[in-house]
Amino acid sequence: MDAGQVEEVSQTLAANLRAARGLRGWRLDDLAEASGVSRGMIHQIETARSNPSVATLTRLCSALDVPISQLVEMPTQLGSPARRADALVSRHGRSTAALLLADGRHELWEHTLHPGDAIHDAGHPAGTRELIHVTSGTLHVDVGGATFVVPALDALSMRGDRPHTYRNAGDQAIHYTLVVIYTGAHDARHPRITQ
Structure with missing residues (x-):
């Protein structure tokens, strides 16, 4: 995976994590408390400044009750426009x-x-x-x-x-x-x- 692809995955994860947290109406502190992942780490992930370990990602997904695949789903997989x-x-x-x-x-x-x-x-x-x-x-x-x-x-x-x-x-x-x-x-x- 080249640097551009890594950046795209980080940006996708950041956007999907923010969206999943927003759907629950949770603040950063709420997700931190539910997952055991620090507020700072969640903020770093949601701003695409840090890539989480699989263990961290698993804890976040468990707290949000979403599969990992949902958080790493690329924008091109979310929909396809029709003209x-x-x-x-x-x-x-x-x-x-x-x-x-x-x-x-x-x-x-x-x-x-x-x-x-x-x-x-x-x-x-x-x-x-x-x-x-x-x-x-x-x-x-x-x-x-x-x-x-x-x-x-x-x-x-x-x-x-x-x-x-x-x-x-x-x-x-x-x-x-x-x-x-x-x-x-x-x-x-x-x-x-x-x-």
Whole structure:
């Protein structure tokens, strides 16, 4: 590991330790008391001026109830941004459904549904759930013989493994986001998009 990599690991550890301590609402003194590691040493680690021994890191992780891997997880492993321009877009009349992210177990969609338009889905594999958040307009969702009316700023959790339809019965465009959660097999109709 070169000096640049060592510095990157130190900075990552410092940021992750501060974040883990902050999530618990602990001050430096609180973590020192819970872990048996001196306040000064914790401060040195959190400012990337000292690299802890494995024993020290283990005591800090034990006190915070987090695995060591969480404290050394590099920023590139924490998330991956997606650009709207890279979305896969399908058209339904004048309306659009844009697949922003898909990792094989989850899909994130952004929909615009124009008045009079509808998007029909035959249903995903068994056990699939959908989470819908409407940002503007009022969305009608038909699933398994039931109809749900979801106004702007409200949300719906529903079975995605039944035939379902998203409808716009109003006179203005509806904008909503949709998360598909697969508990079993991935829906082969949609590709995996990972950044």
